[in-house]
Amino acid sequence: MIKKINTKFAKLIKYYSLINHNLIYENEAINRYKINNNLAIKGPKGKELQQLKQTISKIKNCELKNISTNIVFSDGNPNSKIMVIGEGPGANEDLEGVPFIGKTGELLDKMLLSIGLDRDNIYITNVVNYRPPENRSPTKEEIDRYLPYLTRHIEIIDPKILILLGSSALNALIGEEKKISEIRGKWINKKIGKCSTSVIVSFHPAFLMRQPDQKAMSWIDLKMIRKKISDLKIKIEK
Secondary structure (H helix, E strand, O other), rough: OOOHHHHHHHHEEEEEEHHHHHOOOOOOOOHHHHHHHHHOOOOOOOOHHHHHHHHOOOOOOOHHHHHOOOOOOOOOOOOOOOOEOOOOOOOHHHHHHOOHHHHHHHHHHHHHHOOOOOOOOOOEEOOOOOOHHOOOHHHHHHHHHHHHHHHHHHHHOOOOOOEOOHHHHHHOOOOOOOOHHHHHHEEEEEEEEEEEEEEEEEOOOHHHHHHHHHHHHHHHHHHHHHHHHHHHHOOOOO
């Protein structure tokens, strides 16, 4: 019993050391994200993804698009069976055209690394593809406008595991009546468009930066994801 407790404690310490933002945060974006972003429009699903990206780039009557520098479409491996959906691009993402870079991206990378994942074996996008001003959350109107594109995005990737980070992703795909504090740490079997998948909701890295006491809860969610990967026998490309 003591050995088991010590093992769990050691793993928790390792996780906290990985996501300790005081040690890992960088102020500048990392150029490797630009390289990974190219993966999103190649491979067997490349044509469909490229068409979707072009369709989104032609959207009209969208204030977010009008004030943004770049469309922020995706990053990672489109052939992965694990898909992560965040809320919306921030300032760094808008400049680079890639989701989850800068401080939140560094934290997400460390969280993924704690369960043996990285951007080469998962796929990442956001609820909206253009930056909301002042890094605010997307409005209901904005979420509704981009939901058909997000649904199509999920259909193309067809993930077995769908990880929703933050309230906007939760509201868009599960419903507004739910709160993260009530629903996180639970698996939901859901059909989204033509895709049937296992969904889990967890805290957004930006929230964890503001509320570091919630990292323990995010670690529980990450361990559940790791177990689900094993249960579903999902092969992780190294």
